[in-house]
Amino acid sequence: MTRYWVFTPWLPYTVDADEMVANCKFLNGQEVFAAGLSAGEFRSTPFPMAQLKMTMPGFDLDCFDWDGQTIVSEKFRLAAGLASDEIEYFDIDASETASWAQEKKYKIMSIPVNAALADVSLRFGGAPSTSAVVSAMMAGKIAVKSSVSIPFELFHDTVLRGYRFCTDEFALRLLRAGCTGMRFLDPDFIGRPRPMRYRTLRGVEEAGDWDPVAKILHSKLVESIPDAISN
Numbered sequence: 001m002t003r004y005w006v007f008t009p010w011l012p013y014t015v016d017a018d019e020m021v022a023n024c025k026f027l028n029g030q031e032v033f034a035a036g037l038s039a040g041e042f043r044s045t046p047f048p049m050a051q052l053k054m055t056m057p058g059f060d061l062d063c064f065d066w067d068g069q070t071i072v073s074e075k076f077r078l079a080a081g082l083a084s085d086e087i088e089y090f091d092i093d094a095s096e097t098a099s100w101a102q103e104k105k106y107k108i109m110s111i112p113v114n115a116a117l118a119d120v121s122l123r124f125g126g127a128p129s130t131s132a133v134v135s136a137m138m139a140g141k142i143a144v145k146s147s148v149s150i151p152f153e154l155f156h157d158t159v160l161r162g163y164r165f166c167t168d169e170f171a172l173r174l175l176r177a178g179c180t181g182m183r184f185l186d187p188d189f190i191g192r193p194r195p196m197r198y199r200t201l202r203g204v205e206e207a208g209d210w211d212p213v214a215k216i217l218h219s220k221l222v223e224s225i226p227d228a229i230s231n
Contacts, residue, residue, distance in 0.1 A: 003168040004117060004144060005184035005199050007154060009065040012180065013210050013217055023056035026067055027096060033068065040114040040156040043088060050108060053096040060100065061181035062174075074105035079177035080170065086113050086152050111164055115150040118160045119143040141194055142187040171199050197222060 011017060026032050032050045037043065050069065062073040072080075077089060089107040120143075142160065153170040157163050171184040186204055189197035196207040203225035208218035 001147075002150070004150075004165045004187065005168065005171050006142065006187055006190055007164040007166040007171075008183050008185055009063050009070055009181060010183040011064065012061075014215065015059070015061070020056055020059070023059070024052075024054045024066060026069075027051040027053055029067055037069070037090075037108075037110045039161055040112060040158075042112040043090075043110065047090045047108075049091050049093050051093045051096065052106060054094070054101040055098050056101075057098075058100065059098075060104065062104070062179040063181035070109045071106050072109045073179075074107075075177060076174065076179050077107065077109075079173050079179055080154070081173060082154060087154065088112050111154055111156055113152045113155045114158045115148075115152055115155045115165075116158045117144050117148060117150060117155075117165050118157045118163070119145045120159050141190060144187050168199070172201075175199070175201050 011020070028048065028051045031048050035048050037047070052071070062076040064071055071092070072089075080087070088110040090110065092106050092108060094102045094106060142163065144165075154164065154166045157165060165187075166184065174182065175184075184199035186197040186199070189195055189206070197204050198207070202221055204221070204223035205219040206222045208220060210217050
């Protein structure tokens with residue numbers, strides 16, 4: 001049975017959010033925002049080339065969200081290995097970006113496909129279907145269907161449109177490639193009030209506390225998955 005994770009761009013604790021805000025922006029942000037990208041839909045009209053200015057020293061994430069857009073590197077795209085009928089990438093003008101960030105060859109990523117994975121019949125607190133997203137956030141978990149055939153490796157859920165899911169195989173390709181800036185959350189443990197658990201090469205780990213002195217995020221292995229590092 002295929003196992004699915006919640007794909008989430010994730011800013012590492014080692015990246016200062018305030019410094020990033022001060023050093024990253026779309027120079028034509030209003031134009032990009034006005035053009036819009038609809039989740040779960042293929043783009044039918046031209047999308048303006050976003051003009052990214054990134055001057056944060058040493059910034060090298062392979063995936064991050066900015067001003068409503070998900071930005072991914074060439075390394076991410078190659079590791080993802082998705083076909084044009086299940087993903088869209090839009091060019092970025094990085095001429096105003098620092099050289100180290102230009103080397104990432106960033107593009108905007110849009111996921112134009114949907115699938116019914118979340119089991120909204122198992123809503124928490126008896127919330128109506130229109131409140132499925134809020135219900136999931138309050139419960140800290142998402143119920144998924146136990147038997148379902150989905151032809152995509154990365155997709156939006158048809159009901160929980162705020163969530164993107166991926167297969168275990170997809171997650172492992174990115175993890176093995178050493179891509180940074182994303183987490184693959186266990187749908188049963190997406191965060192408060194439940195602990196957050198996520199896929200790593202070791203298996204499934206549970207997030208602990210950030211150690212500001214050692215500058216590491218403590219975690220513990222809660223599920224070992226055999227052959228997780230095999231190629």
